[in-house]
Amino acid sequence: MTTGRNRNRLDLEPDTVERDLVKLVLTVVELLRQLMERQAVRRFDTGELTEEQEERIGLTLMLLEDRMAELRDRYGLRPEDLNLDLGPLGPLLPRD
Numbered sequence: 001m002t003t004g005r006n007r008n009r010l011d012l013e014p015d016t017v018e019r020d021l022v023k024l025v026l027t028v029v030e031l032l033r034q035l036m037e038r039q040a041v042r043r044f045d046t047g048e049l050t051e052e053q054e055e056r057i058g059l060t061l062m063l064l065e066d067r068m069a070e071l072r073d074r075y076g077l078r079p080e081d082l083n084l085d086l087g088p089l090g091p092l093l094p095r096d
Helices: 014-046 051-074
Strands: none
Touching: 014 051
16 A cells, blocks of 8 residues: 555555556656657757657657557556655656
């Protein structure tokens, strides 16, 4: 059972183990997606990419975000559910 302060921590129960595992995997994927997005923006800003590369990266990131939304919906997760509380370190993902 999760309560106020601990609501973003994993709560491993036999009945919810699949959902909790999906939540953990999606959290890692979301962290990587955000890092890739930041790197892409940095590369766009420096002019390192051709127009074709920019388009391909943009499309890939949009498709990944759409797929993540589908998986969250399938398992009844909200975007904020993926932001695990790391205790004294704060949340795993930056808040938008």
